[in-house]
Amino acid sequence: MLLDFIKRNKNFLFVDEYCDENISGAGTYRPEFERMIYDCKIGKLDIVLCKSQSRFSRDIEIVEKYINNKFKEWKIRFISLADNIDTEKNETTKTRQINALVNEWYLEDVSNNIKSALKIKMKQGELISPFAPYGFKKNKNILEIDKEASKVVKNIYNLFLSGYNYTSIANYLNNKNIPSPSLYKYQKKIKLNIVSNKPREEILWNNNTIKTILNNEIYIGNLIQGKRTTISYKNHKTVSKDKNNWIRKENTHPKIINKETFMKVQNIINKKKKNNIRTRNNHILSGKIFCYKCKNIMRKKSTKNNTYLTCINAEKNKCNNRNSINYEILKSILLNNINNLVKEFFDEELLINKINNYVIERKKEIEKNLIEKQNNYKEINIYIKNIYEDKINKILSEEDFNNLLNIYNNEKNIYKEEIEKLNKKIKNIDINNFIPYKHREIKELDAEIINSFIDKIEIDNINNGERNIIITWNI
Numbered sequence: 371m372l373l374d375f376i377k378r379n380k381n382f383l384f385v386d387e388y389c390d391e392n393i394s395g396a397g398t399y400r401p402e403f404e405r406m407i408y409d410c411k412i413g414k415l416d417i418v419l420c421k422s423q424s425r426f427s428r429d430i431e432i433v434e435k436y437i438n439n440k441f442k443e444w445k446i447r448f449i450s451l452a453d454n455i456d457t458e459k460n461e462t463t464k465t466r467q468i469n470a471l472v473n474e475w476y477l478e479d480v481s482n483n484i485k486s487a488l489k490i491k492m493k494q495g496e497l498i499s500p501f502a503p504y505g506f507k508k509n510k511n512i513l514e515i516d517k518e519a520s521k522v523v524k525n526i527y528n529l530f531l532s533g534y535n536y537t538s539i540a541n542y543l544n545n546k547n548i549p550s551p552s553l554y555k556y557q558k559k560i561k562l563n564i565v566s567n568k569p570r571e572e573i574l575w576n577n578n579t580i581k582t583i584l585n586n587e588i589y590i591g592n593l594i595q596g597k598r599t600t601i602s603y604k605n606h607k608t609v610s611k612d613k614n615n616w617i618r619k620e621n622t623h624p625k626i627i628n629k630e631t632f633m634k635v636q637n638i639i640n641k642k643k644k645n646n647i648r649t650r651n652n653h654i655l656s657g658k659i660f661c662y663k664c665k666n667i668m669r670k671k672s673t674k675n676n677t678y679l680t681c682i683n684a685e686k687n688k689c690n691n692r693n694s695i696n697y698e699i700l701k702s703i704l705l706n707n708i709n710n711l712v713k714e715f716f717d718e719e720l721l722i723n724k725i726n727n728y729v730i731e732r733k734k735e736i737e738k739n740l741i742e743k744q745n746n747y748k749e750i751n752i753y754i755k756n757i758y759e760d761k762i763n764k765i766l767s768e769e770d771f772n773n774l775l776n777i778y779n780n781e782k783n784i785y786k787e788e789i790e791k792l793n794k795k796i797k798n799i800d801i802n803n804f805i806p807y808k809h810r811e812i813k814e815l816d817a818e819i820i821n822s823f824i825d826k827i828e829i830d831n832i833n834n835g836e837r838n839i840i841i842t843w844n845i
Contacts, residue, residue: 372419375451385415403427407436410446422452423466428473437466492595495622499595502560503588504551505626513588513623520626522548525765526583527627528753530635532777536584540575542770550575584639590632591625594618630749654817655679655700655827662830662840664689670697679829693832700829700839705815707841708823712812729799740792747785754778 376382388406409415418441420426426448427433437448441457448457453469455462488498496511505523506513522543529539543550549557552573587594596617598608659668661681666689668679677697683689757774760766766774812819823844830838 371421371451375419382417385409410441410444413444416445417447417449420448420450423450423455423469424473424476426450428476430470430474433466433470433473489596489617492593492617493619495593495619497593497595497622503586504554504583505589506623507560515624515626519551519554521763521765523583523589523626524756525760526580527589527631527635528756528760528774530580530584530638531631531753532774536577536580539580540577543575546765548575551579584635587632588623589625589627590629591623592618592620593622630745634746634749653697654815654820655697658820658824658827659700660826660828661689661691662828662838663691665828668695668829681829691829691831693837695829695837700827701815703839704820704824704827704841705812708815708819709812711823711843732799733796736792736795740789740796743785743788743792747782747789750778750782750785 373384376384386406386409388402390400390402406415406418410418418426423433423437426437437457440446441448449455453465455466455469457466491498491511497508497513498511500508502508502513502516505516505520507516508514526539526543529542534542550573554560583589594616596611596615598610600608653670655670657667659679660666661668661683664681664683666681666683668681669685670677670679671694672678678694679697679700680694681689681691684692754775757766757771757778761768761771821844825842825844827842828840830840
């Protein structure tokens with residue numbers, strides 16, 4: 371069509387063809403388009419001829435920048451045949467602008483339609499990613515277990531539960547020459563989304579890979595999708611979405627790991643995170659003392675002769691609550707307030723009735739914990755069976771098998787002791803051991819008493835020689 375139009379116009383001279391095959395007119399970068407723009411800029415062309423304005427671009431900003439501005443500056447005539455656009459004809463100006471707007475709307479509609487369709491698929495539990503996670507194969511939009519890779523996933527969970535950390539698990543797998551997910555998929559000719567400058571053979575197991583596998587709910591049959599999105603249909607930069615907007619669907623595919631094992635792993639991971647938090651300023655009032663002005667925590671500090679609490683923000687000149695408070699004086703104030711509260715509200719008969727009800731609930735709680743420990747004990751036996759199978763299948767060496775067996779047997783003994791302790795607790799529940807019954811008269815504060823009675827303490831500035839201390843009670 372375009373070449374025929376040139377032939378029919380004797381004063382036209384064909385210079386070059388610019389064609390981006392299989393690249394959308396919505397794209398922000400098109401190599402041939404960029405070459406054409408450069409040729410326009412250096413004066414190689416004086417006419418740009420298109421089938422339609424949408425083939426030049428569907429982006430209204432691009433249309434405005436070039437057709438309506440730069441082309442005029444560079445004295446370039448723009449013609450699109452299908453929609454009768456010609457910048458030499460003033461009467462087509464509004465048509466250009468309307469077409470640009472319609473094309474922009476089209477892009478937005480297509481983007482929204484695609485997003486809606488993908489959202490529906492995610493809500494139905496269909497995997498929209500073209501790549502299956504390690505341990506699975508993809509059959510259309512459904513995940514199926516990859517028997518070979520799933521054994522490695524199970525082994526990773528077993529090793530972690532037996533005391534191995536991320537690094538030691540990665541080293542164990544590398545030493546056993548078990549291919550990393552990238553290399554495994556490459557060897558099996560499975561689609562993968564890993565981009566690396568390294569040769570596939572050099573991509574090994576590492577901490578992040580192990581951590582990802584141990585934290586991914588996909589291994590207990592759950593799909594969590596829609597974690598990220600693009601800024602807009604025009605800006606394809608990826609941004610993370612709020613957790614509340616993730617799309618979560620349970621039991622969408624077969625499990626590799628049972629839920630109990632997964633939750634046990636999460637509990638260990640969470641405990642490790644908590645243990646990594648600094649505890650250098652911990653004391654019986656830790657987490658309870660706040661500045662009344664800025665609501666930030668107050669930190670405990672010590673000198674040779676004094677121990678006191680001060681606002682963190684005041685130290686940074688971000689709060690005007692600059693008056694510290696003596697730690698021992700504050701403890702004395704709290705002790706008096708707690709004892710006054712006990713005297714005011716203590717009603718032994720009412721309290722005994724309430725505690726009797728609590729004892730019933732407490733027994734139920736202990737019994738629930740007992741069942742959990744008994745199940746854990748049974749799980750250990752299953753793990754022992756699994757490592758026997760791994761030994762037979764030569765996944766585990768004799769040395770690693772013996773190490774794991776010792777660890778599992780130790781865990782069995784621990785659970786056995788815990789079960790015995792819980793059985794004793796059920797038998798020995800005594801009303802006199804319960805808070806606040808045993809605190810009818812308090813001589814000294816400890817963390818247990820503070821946590822039982824107090825939710826938080828807010829310390830105000832000293833005004834007119836007095837300090838306002840606000841106590842929020844747990845009652």
